[in-house]
Amino acid sequence: MHIKELPRLEKAEHGVVMRFAPNPSGPLHLGHARAAVLNDAYVKRYGGKYILRIEDTDPKRIDSEAYQMVIEDISWLGITIHEVVYQSDRFDLYYRYGRELIERGGAYVCSCENEQFRQLKQKKTACPCRPLSVEENLTLFDKMLAGEFYEGEASVRVRTDLDHPDPAMRDFPAFRILHQPLHPRIDAVVYPLMNFSVSIDDHLLGVTHVIRGKDHIANTRRQRYIFDYFGWDVPVYRHYGRMGIEGVVLSTSQMRQGIVSGEYEGWDDIRLGTLRALSRRGISPDAVRQAVIDIGIGETDISFSWDNLYAQNRMIVDPVANRYFFVSHPVGLEIRDAPHQVAHALLHPNEPVRGKRILPFTGTVLLPREEIEKEPAVIRLKDLFNVIVSREDGEYVLTYAGDQLSEARDVKAPIIQWLPADCALPCVLRKQEGDVLGVCEPDVMREAGSVVQFERVGFARIDDTAGDRIVAYFTHR
């Protein structure tokens, strides 16, 4: 496996403090994995501390189950977290620094209507609240905290530069009032906005380097205003480009919608880009990690390719996956004149010491319909013997044609998987395109939870062996 080196980080020689800061709105997906892994990779490279900061300052975007899911997903990824911080535990801190920012003249309480402020901002005009004194602002802030305002009636804004050429920079909000919905962890009416809480936390937690998506470039500039008011040093920032994924929605809200409407089975539906979906399909966390590091921190927008992920995963999984036969759409056929015998097939072709599977042939085999319908003249049943295929009255007839592999080679006979009719287990292979019904070897029962290779079909993770049929999830070819 080729190991790709990430570009070096400035000012990182003496260690770094970094953070991964998801909001708990759902499980982690590939987009999160990029942020989580990249930061983790740098912490591991330079040494230091990795903080998981749960950004739960918007009750509208909290799914109380997500707190747990995020933790699970991170540990699945094999990421080392040294400290977990919940922003909802820190509201008092934000209020304290909010007050201080007002005292320093860096913020004011604005009671303009949203639309009104927006228009003033476009015209680079100060709103009527902007000139209020520090004392007046502090009083208003206290009233906010005391719950004396309705939602939307007041907010705290950071004083920036009304002439700033980028309208996005002008007096952005730092706190808002929210009466509803209720926050699952705390009881509050004044909520810090992302740019404020992030600035305070990044400083207080000693964050030295931040790697995040370029959708945060404007936020980085806004946060700099707050750092400047407090006289703090800003971390080193890196913004990587947008990442799309072939044929997948990564938006948590869209995924949730699909689950609610019944389009998807759940967060681990194999058509989804969540980490739990990948895990269920047998994608290894190391493959995700490698694929993400391979992509790096470039600022270009990219499209994540499944092929590249699969290639990484194949490298990891191929040496460990045991081989088995899976026969899709099985057709039972008796083989004429064939001596009963027992086939021995290697669990892994490159590692004979691992042992063999034993498949007793007693006259009738199950073959994949697709293979028979190609009407080959001769086929070789893998690890068994050769068979001549003919038709009589529209029915396929198979006749024993010797054991010699070389003879099959000579006529370029396809070598195909098969199963004894009397000891095959029903098995459903679940693919993104749909389910494939078939049968597999009884020994697959022993592989619950692990990834196997169904020979000539592809890799699959054995998900469930408890029901009346084995359930396997297709990983990739």
Next chain:
RNA sequence: GCUGCUAUAGUGUAGUCCGGCCAAUCAUUUCGGCCUUUCACGCCGAAGACUGGGGUUCGAAUCCCCAUAGCAGCACCA
């Protein structure tokens, strides 16, 4: 509309800061071949790119300008 960022093969990526060693790296992909009782793995080989146009220079993927395209932000979301 305003502000900013980016632009290397199908995909991802190296090279760009400090112009020549780049007729452009590596991986994946596709196609051949070898190996093989899997259409897997492994091995060998091939295919495939510097967005376009100007400029600077002896020399540009690399510097400058313009164009084009994509993306992001302009939320009391993160």
